[in-house]
Amino acid sequence: GQQLNQSPQSMFIQEGEDVSMNCTSSSIFNTWLWYKQEPGEGPVLLIALYKAGELTSNGRLTAQFGITRKDSFLNISASIPSDVGIYFCAGQLRGAQKLVFGQGTRLTINP
Amino acid sequence: SAVISQKPSRDICQRGTSLTIQCQVDSQVTMMFWYRQQPGQSLTLIATANQGSEATYESGFVIDKFPISRPNLTFSTLTVSNMSPEDSSIYLCSVDRKVGSNYGYTFGSGTRLTVV
Numbered sequence: 001g002q003q004l005n006q007s008p009q010s011m012f013i014q015e016g017e018d019v020s021m022n023c024t025s026s027s028i029f030n031t032w033l034w035y036k037q038e039p040g041e042g043p044v045l046l047i048a049l050y051k052a053g054e055l056t057s058n059g060r061l062t063a064q065f066g067i068t069r070k071d072s073f074l075n076i077s078a079s080i081p082s083d084v085g086i087y088f089c090a091g092q093l094r095g096a097q098k099l100v101f102g103q104g105t106r107l108t109i110n111p
Numbered sequence: 112s113a114v115i116s117q118k119p120s121r122d123i124c125q126r127g128t129s130l131t132i133q134c135q136v137d138s139q140v141t142m143m144f145w146y147r148q149q150p151g152q153s154l155t156l157i158a159t160a161n162q163g164s165e166a167t168y169e170s171g172f173v174i175d176k177f178p179i180s181r182p183n184l185t186f187s188t189l190t191v192s193n194m195s196p197e198d199s200s201i202y203l204c205s206v207d208r209k210v211g212s213n214y215g216y217t218f219g220s221g222t223r224l225t226v227v
Contacts, residue, residue: 098159
């Protein structure tokens with residue numbers, strides 16, 4: 001089946017640093033979504049991307065839909081302690097309703 | 112944005128028993144999705160539940176093990192049958208709804224199941 005390769009699997013950074021993570025696939029996606037999950041909670045949608053090349057920001061978060069439609073990245077600027085969590089990319093194939101999820105990036109921040 | 116309520120939030124169950132998880136949405140939706148998240152892993156789609164028809168199961172998941180009901184446009188249940196420790200996971204329901212200015216999939220807070 002379709003797979004999303006998300007990297008890195010984990011990140012250990014200092015507060016204030018910028019963060020970058022990405023997802024790639026061999027398949028073409030119509031939609032890319034980025035989620036954050038905290039312990040005991042379901043994933044929360046951060047950013048949704050619908051067009052190739054689209055660059056969208058949500059506060060300190062910026063995500064882009066790759067031109068080839070096979071990749072996406074998420075950047076977090078000036079990280080703060082509440083950014084800790086697991087970040088998932090998810091893609092929606094053309095004509096499909098379901099989402100395919102990446103393996104997640106676990107972000108840990110040292111104050 | 113859609114509000115999704117899932118019950119129970121967590122449970123500890125004996126092997127061989129069954130657990131039914133409920134998902135209630137505050138507005139009508141066409142499709143509801145059930146996911147499994149094994150410990151430390153990503154989310155895997157179990158099935159898509161449509162009102163008025165049988166659920167569509169993904170490869171590796173069968174109706175006998177994970178029967179789903181969808182009696183109306185705001186409610187669905189997932190049953191985990193004849194449980195074994197390997198079924199210990201977080202089970203999440205999801206709908207495709209607007210969240211702020213984004214259209215995307217909204218998730219419930221999940222049901223954390225431990226089978227002993």
